[in-house]
Amino acid sequence: MASNRPHAAAPSQEVALIGRLTQQRAIVLEALMAVEGFVGAQALHNRLTGDGTPVGLTTVYRTLTAFAEAGRADIVRDGNGERLFRYRPGPDHRHYLLCTECGLSRPVDSDPVETWARKIARTSGFTNVRHTVELSGICPDCREGTAPSPNGGRPA
Amino acid sequence: MASNRPHAAAPSQEVALIGRLTQQRAIVLEALMAVEGFVGAQALHNRLTGDGTPVGLTTVYRTLTAFAEAGRADIVRDGNGERLFRYRPGPDHRHYLLCTECGLSRPVDSDPVETWARKIARTSGFTNVRHTVELSGICPDCREGTAPSPNGGRPA
DNA sequence: GTTTTTGCAAAGCTTTTGCAATCCG
DNA sequence: CGGATTGCAAAAGCTTTGCAAAAAC
Numbered sequence: 001m002a003s004n005r006p007h008a009a010a011p012s013q014e015v016a017l018i019g020r021l022t023q024q025r026a027i028v029l030e031a032l033m034a035v036e037g038f039v040g041a042q043a044l045h046n047r048l049t050g051d052g053t054p055v056g057l058t059t060v061y062r063t064l065t066a067f068a069e070a071g072r073a074d075i076v077r078d079g080n081g082e083r084l085f086r087y088r089p090g091p092d093h094r095h096y097l098l099c100t101e102c103g104l105s106r107p108v109d110s111d112p113v114e115t116w117a118r119k120i121a122r123t124s125g126f127t128n129v130r131h132t133v134e135l136s137g138i139c140p141d142c143r144e145g146t147a148p149s150p151n152g153g154r155p156a
Numbered sequence: 157m158a159s160n161r162p163h164a165a166a167p168s169q170e171v172a173l174i175g176r177l178t179q180q181r182a183i184v185l186e187a188l189m190a191v192e193g194f195v196g197a198q199a200l201h202n203r204l205t206g207d208g209t210p211v212g213l214t215t216v217y218r219t220l221t222a223f224a225e226a227g228r229a230d231i232v233r234d235g236n237g238e239r240l241f242r243y244r245p246g247p248d249h250r251h252y253l254l255c256t257e258c259g260l261s262r263p264v265d266s267d268p269v270e271t272w273a274r275k276i277a278r279t280s281g282f283t284n285v286r287h288t289v290e291l292s293g294i295c296p297d298c299r300e301g302t303a304p305s306p307n308g309g310r311p312a
Numbered sequence: 313g314t315t316t317t318t319g320c321a322a323a324g325c326t327t328t329t330g331c332a333a334t335c336c337g
Numbered sequence: 338c339g340g341a342t343t344g345c346a347a348a349a350g351c352t353t354t355g356c357a358a359a360a361a362c
Contacts, residue, residue, distance in 0.1 A: 020336055020341060042326075056344040061327065077233035081351075082326065097280055108276050116268040117291065124253055124264070126293035133289050135273065137282035176316060176361055198351075212319040217352065237326075238351065 018066040024055045028063040029087075037096060037105030038076060038084035076134055099139035108135065174222040180211045184219040185243075193252055193261030194232060194240035232288060255295035264291060 015025045031044055045060045064085045067073040074086045078098075086096075086105075095110040113133050121129035171181045187200055201216045220241045223229040230242045251266040269289050277285035 022336070022342065024343070040326090058328085058344055059342080062342090065327095077237065080325085081233065081237045081239070083237075097276060097282060097285070099282070106280070108280070110272075112268055112272040113289075116266075116272075120253060120264050120291060121293065124262070124293070125296040126253060126255070129253070129291060129293035131289065131291045133269075133287065135276060135285060135287045137277065137280070137285035140281045178317065178361070180318070196351090214319055214353080215317080218317090221352095236350080 014067075014072060017070045017072060018063070024059050025063050027053050027055055028060055029067065032064065032067070032073065032085060032087045035087075038078075038086045038098070040078070040082045040084050042082075044085075076132070095133045095135065097135040097137060099137065104139050104141075106139075170223075170228060173226045173228065174219070180215050181219050183209050183211055184216055185223065188220065188223070188229065188241060188243045191243070193254070194234075194242045196234070196238045196240050198238075200241075232290060251289045251291065253291040253293065255293065262295075 012021055012026065014029055015021050018025070027048060028044070031048055032039065035044070041060050041064055042057065044064070045055065045057045048055050048060070064073060067087075068075050068085065072088055074088050076084050076086075078084055094107045095113065096105040097108050098105045110133065113131070117129070117131040168177055168182065170185055171177050174181070183204060184200070187204055188195065191200075197217050197220055198213065200220070201211065201213045204211050204216070220229060223243075224231050224241060228244055230244050232240050232242075234240055250263045251269065252261040253264050254261045266289065269287070273285070273287040
């Protein structure tokens, strides 16, 4: 539904950022870029295996971690302790509103948070201040028909 | 060093919220309340064992989870996939600035974020919108003498 | 006395590491 | 060629579950 982004051409340059240009890394990064929003390493691995381009799970983990460390991907933790990765197009980052039912993610305007975080960083005396902001909820689609309430209906 | 809060009296009422009033649950909740900020289940278990009030790790997990489900505790994930729990005194919550070196946590003014999150919740079409905001950095103490830069010195 | 709760041991999960074979440059 | 990279298998870490003994009501 919401994931028909024309995935960019083979990201050779991006791959080069983390070491040698290998087929596997290109595959992993391409798959990452093709996904809108966040994906788990295992989900990505499954997708690749299904696509007929099997890449070792270890390699997927290593590649994604390397990209994150190179500043080309963001990481969040989902509710089960799984790490989700998202390709980061530019130097600045966005924040997303994640649907806890279907995993749909939608970017939100996060300027106020950025400003707030910068102010905290300035006035706190702390250095290297980083922030993680995660919004989650149930998207309109899931609310209506698709999923009754696998959550148990707990209020906020 | 920074955790000398006069821990509240035995929280019988709170315990009752999640089932039978048992010694172990009282111990766990009391320990949770005595901590300022977030604690991991294992850390709490260690502390209790050291205090001479050994409680099974399983029980700590179950009790904390139950409290969280009863809405009396908040949960965040730290960078290693560990779940950290914090007793929630009231219906509203605070956000903290965590030192990545020593674990010190300091509450920060989070009104702007709350306002922002509420606005997103209103305008997004999502329901049950929750937010997680985590600020981390290196506190002044750690910056000066204790730890040179175990982080590797990566900028924000 | 009955039902919940406890706690040990074992399993479950995601993620990381060791190491020989392989591929890139 | 030489060194980085791959991938399988095994390990690591945190959390959950099964089940008999113990405690609460």
